[in-house]
Amino acid sequence: MAHTSNNNSNTCFTPLKDWSCISVIGPDAVDFLQNQLTNSVKSITNTPAASIASPHQQNRFAGYCSAKGRLMASFWIARQDTSVGGANVEATESQPAFYLFISKDLAATLAKRLSMFVLRSKVKVLDLTESIDIYGYALEASESRDELAKMVAISGVITAELPAVTINQMQTKRYLLAVPKNQAMSNVQDGALQAWNWLEIQSAIPRITQATFEQFVPQMINMESLKGIDFQKGCYPGQEVVARSQYRGTIKRRLQVAHLIHCEEILPGAEIFHSDDPSQPCGMVVLAASHPSINDRMDIQVECKLEALQSGSVHLGSATGPALSFAALPYPLIEI
CATH class of the missing domain: 2.40.30.160 (Elongation Factor Tu (Ef-tu); domain 3)
Structure with a gap:
């Protein structure tokens, strides 16, 4: 077993070049997605800014099917509402905002497909591939999350916790981060990708490509x-x-x-x-x-x-x- 952290620690931000993100934002986003996905979004609770979307409550596994019931995509969907409106604090309102962490090779296809059904709904679907990068972060349950906390606190970063993976009674926690492309990153290590991908296999949670x-x-x-x-x-x-x-x-x-x-x-x-x-x-x-x-x-x-x-x-x-x-x-x- 290769631990996800040791002396040459993989406790770092791993660029996930095979991943991307789609945003679905607007007053009608909840009802719109509720009618499109295999899982309910109505019970996904909002993740406060500078917080991590927790599994099942604020971040959920879901899929999108063809009319014949065949999966066109699977993804993690997190909710982190955005502020809109007035020039002063009192006039500012929030509107529902969902982020779908998905295989990059399907992001454009799913965004286009969802957009076909927007019609009169007050919602905007965007493929964020050109504006964000996806990073993975994995660490054993006993390790400090200080590095992760610093990134989560940065404006514009969306963070979702995935179910932990247990190997040989050792639990490894996993996180996905959608980070604006212009955001400076530290503690980035491409070499940790092999361990991240292997953990994804061991989770037995499928990702459609x-x-x-x-x-x-x-x-x-x-x-x-x-x-x-x-x-x-x-x-x-x-x-x-x-x-x-x-x-x-x-x-x-x-x-x-x-x-x-x-x-x-x-x-x-x-x-x-x-x-x-x-x-x-x-x-x-x-x-x-x-x-x-x-x-x-x-x-x-x-x-x-x-x-x-x-x-x-x-x-x-x-x-x-x-x-x-x-x-x-x-x-x-x-x-x-």
Whole structure:
């Protein structure tokens, strides 16, 4: 196990070049997003300025589906309202502002898609790729958050806490920061990216990328078990398909975490095959990262047929490719 902090500490701000952010701001932002996303936004509470959006209350996992119930994106959505209006304090009002932390290769697509449905709603959807950078910050639970606190306090920085990852009984806390591009940064370390990406794999929380665009119904990658779907919230694109999958028990595929010995990069969307059925894939790679301290070991999230786990073996690329070793998920699955 490679700790996320040690003598050459990874407790620093890691540029996440594969991430971006979308803002959805305006008086109608709550109702607008409530009708678009898999999860409820009405119960997301505002994060005060210079504060960290806490998981589930102020920052929530969610997705956006096509009309056929296929995920076009998954993301973390945090609320930090903005001030608008008058020239004096009394006249200044706040309006709802939501920030979606998303894979960069889908930011423009989702922003455009959401904008199509704005119509007469008083809301503005913006792809912030050109104006902000996303950083990750990871540290063990016992470590000081002084460096993080300094960044959080800077005007214009949006910070969201992600669920912690526990490896060998050691808990690592993770944070995403959206930082204006003109903001000077200290304690930045590109070399910590490998450890950050590996922690993301171990979290078993999927992130849709262009390679897996519209490949999965949300339950196929465990979104209901990750509190990423609200089945009581009412209509949104694809809602009928998602609900039918839940209540009819039609999900035969799930997200799993595995590792294999492989010295080359593994890309999202790569297919996996079962040893007894070489003619067709039994799933695909969602995310992959090399292990921070074990040479030639790749850790991956895969979406996989449940029956493929019952006997035989699962391999990358073909039925004779490198074999996958599966690990237990870090959270219980809601049985469907």
